[in-house]
Amino acid sequence: MVEIVLENVAKRFGPISVIEGLNLTMRDNEFTVLVGPSGCGKSTTLRMIAGLEDVSDGEIYINGKPVSHLEPKERDIAMVFQDYALYPHMNVARNMSFALRLAHYDRAEIARRIEQVADMLGIRELLGRKPRELSGGQRQRVAMGRALVRDASTFLFDEPLSNLDAKLRTQMRAELALMRQRIRKNMIYxxxxxxxxxTLGDRIIVMSKGKIMQAGTPEELFKRPANKFVAGFIGSPSMNFFDAELASNDGPLAVVGDGFSLGLPLDAAGRLKAHRGRPITIGIRPTAFQVVADGQSAENAIRAPVVVSEYIGSNSIVMSEIGHTQVTIDIGSDAPIAVGESVQVRVAPEAIYLFDPATERVL
Amino acid sequence: MPTTADQTTLHVPQGPALGDAPSRPRPHTGRRARRGKRLLNRSTPYLFLLPALAFMGVGLLYPVCRSVWLSFQDWKLGMAPESAVFSGWENYLSLLRDPNVYTSTGVTLTFAFTVVVLEVLLGVALALLLERPIRGMSLFRTVFILPMMVAPVVVGLIWRFMYSEQFGILNKIAKAVGIGGVPWLSSQEMALTSVIIADVWQWTPFIFILAMAALQSLPASAIEAARVDGANTWQTIWHVKLPLMMPVIIIATLLRLIDAFKVLEVIYIMTDGGPGLSTEILSLHIYKTAFVSQQLGRASALSNLLLLIVLALSVALFVFSKARERQARKVAM
Known part of the structure; x- marks a missing residue:
């Protein structure tokens, strides 16, 4: 049972505040992912949990014990670094056994653990090699192996796949997911x-500018984003945003923007009352557009001229311009659409996200 | 526009475009011109090297050859060069018979190895100590590097004053703490130690700078990984930092060793090899043989022997850095 709690944690580098008042609980046996654009403070947060960065303010608890004054080695953690951080002068076996040797494990036990982990990661034949004799993917595995032999209570991963090429990254991601099923430990990624x-997280924490934007399961984040940032960050291609205005009280419940007018679900009337007749930001996912055959009339239809068409076989991604807003539309059809044509698309009222333009919170 | 015209004419001989008629055989002159150009291209780097090579030839190769030639002659300084008599191996053989040469070689070996060991230990230790960011660090670093920048003659003078038995600061301190006067430079037992201290003072910064540079270029994440793996400061130094610094330390050590075998001015100023022969290193012995005893042939023979020692060290340095390069290339692949 390991629980990691961050309480009002702040990090400042000189006068620059990177993280301010961060509160976070990571439950036992959970695969927590910290995600966000670069500079959002996610790596700093991880490094503070690891003990590689001091906490400027607040406290970190591991199992209820305050640890911010403790050295990394006293926190029972293992870590995989972005650039793998293997010891260049030691071979794979010695890299993996370093922590165990420092902790004075007996030789037989060290050998047993290394064999076990090496078999699991398929790096047994690499044990005698130096890091420089390994490919990127192999180094990645060794770095993972070095963390796994530790049998620590918490594993920290700092962008472990970002130095790999696209294909290898997909493969390693799948392997990580598989490994995750076998090792039920606290993991922060x-x-x-x-x-x-x-794909990996049990729970995802989306960060931006040193603050938590939302924490939740992948499904929650995708279906019920708390704000415009999360809505735009999660999902690929990202959500389209439009400036619009909510029709005033006497009209039907609809948003009107440059080049479109869309009806909203009736049950939204209550929570939108205060916003009637005022500007609003709407969000529509590229996959939420449905193509309507020409000539057929439909509710909530928009005509979208095709500016760029990216045909990728199973579907087409179309860039369009509605009013003056660039829009990405994922068209499920397997027939390519030519630039210059236009398509008529429909949006279900339930698929429209509404955001307060000032606070960017979802309405 | 002239540039466009140039480009078109340039493109014409490069071969037919798709759908063109098959290429005509190129005129013979073109091939010859191209071969000439290729030769010029290939020899360009050597042309650039030529001035440096000429300089080395005059400044290094000629003196070395001359000294080899001289070592087989019996020639006294101040006599006409024509009076030199070929004496075969006599100069070398007489060196082997001379006990002073053995003493001097012993002093040189003791001096060189002691200073280098001390300088490497101190330099690396200082670098490890001063690696952490402390306020005013850049000032400390500059101060530590200063001795290296002082001219050797001046270093000799500074230490001679400090070691002076009547008015030297060291003996004043010694007296103040009640030890009494120490015969720093005047006793056979102390003189070499005193000279070694001065050299260590001057050249530890050299190791320090290189060790510092090596430390700063270490992969930061590997050191963090060691911390996470449970290594304390000392274990991190011993198991991670030092092994990774080793290539630099070895090169620095060899460079210092080469230099230590050739040291002259500081000792010449401080002790002039005395008392007795207690600090008479080889280069000083050579100097005295050549310019005091005026036996140029013999001095040349001895300097050739010293050259061999230094050459062996240089070859070791060269072989080592070559091996490193090969390894580095392997990494890049």
């Missing part, structure tokens, strides 16, 4: 890649 976050 930092990435800027929302797909990694969505």
């Amino acid at each position: 930092v990435t800027h890649d929302q797909i990694e976050a969505m």
Whole structure:
């Protein structure tokens, strides 16, 4: 049972505040992903949990014990670094056994653990090699192995896949997910890649500018984003945003923008009361557009001229311009659409997200 | 526009575009011109090296050859060069018979290895100590580097004054703490130690700078990984930092060793090799043989022997850095 709690944690580098008042609880046996654009403070947060960065304010608790004054080695953590951080002068076996040797494990036990982990990661034949004789993917595995032999209570991953090429990254992501099923331990994983976050995380914490924007399961974040930032960050291609105005009280419940007018679900009337007749930001996911055959009339239809068409086989991603807003539309059809044509698309009222333009919070 | 015209004419001989008629055989002159150009291209780097090579030839190769030639002659300084008599290996053989040469070689070896060991230990230790960001660090670093920048003659003078038995500061301190006067430079037992202290003072900064540079170029994440893996400061130094600094330390050590075998001015100023022969290192012995005893042939023979020692060290340095390069290339692949 390991629980990590961050209480009002702040981090300042000189006069620059990177993280301010961060509160966070990571439950036992959970794969937590910290995700956000670069500079959002996710790596700093991880490094503070690891003990590699001092906490400027607040406290970190591991199992109820305050740890911010403790050295990394006293926190029972293992970590995988972005650039793998293997010891260049030691071979793979010695890299993996370093922590165990420092902790004075007996030789037989060290050998047993290394074999076990090496078999699991498929790096047994690499044990005698130096890091420089390994490929990027192999180094990645060794770095993972070095953390796993530790049998620590918490594993920290700092963008472990970001130095790999796209294909290898997909493969390692799958392997990580597989490994995750076998090792039920606390894992905290930092990435800027929302797909990694969505596929690996039990719980995702989206960060921006040193603050938590939302924490939740992948599904929660995708279906019920708390604000415009999360809505735009999670999902690929990202959500389209339009400036619009909510029709005033006497009209039907609808948003009117440059080049479109869309009806909203009736049950939204209550929570939108205060915003009637005022500007509003609406969000529509590229996949929420449905193509309507020409000539057929439909509710909530928009005509979208095709500016760029990216045909990728199973579907087409179309860039369009509605009013003066650039829009990405994911068209499920397997027939390519030519630039210059236009498509008529429909949006279900339930698929429209509404945001307060000032606070950017979802309405 | 002239540039466009140039480009078109340049493109014409490069071969037919798709759909063109098959290429005509190129005129013979073009091939010859190209070969000439290729030769010029290939020899360009050597042309650039030529001035440096000429300089080395005059400044290094000629004196070395001359000294080899001289070592087989019996020639006294101040006599006409024509009076030099070929004496075969006599100069070398007489060196082997001379006990002073053995003493001097012993002093040189003791001096060189002691200073280098001390300088490497102190320099690396200082670098490890001063690695952490402390307020005013850049000032400390500059202060530590200063001795290296002082001219050797001046270093000799400074230490001679400090070691002076009547008015030297060291003996004043010694007297103040009740030890009494120490015969720093005047006793056979102390003189070499005193000279070694001065050299360590002057050249530890050299190791310090290189060790510092090596430390700062270490992969920061590997050191963090060691912290996470449970290594304390000392274990991190011993298991991670030092092994990774080793290539630099070895090169610095060899460079210092080469230099230590050739040291002259500081000792010449401080002790002039005395008392007795207690600080008479080889280079000083050579100097005295050449310019005091005026036996140029013999001095040349001895300096050639010293050259061999230094050359062996240089070869070791070269072989080592080559091996490192090969390894580095392997990493890049």
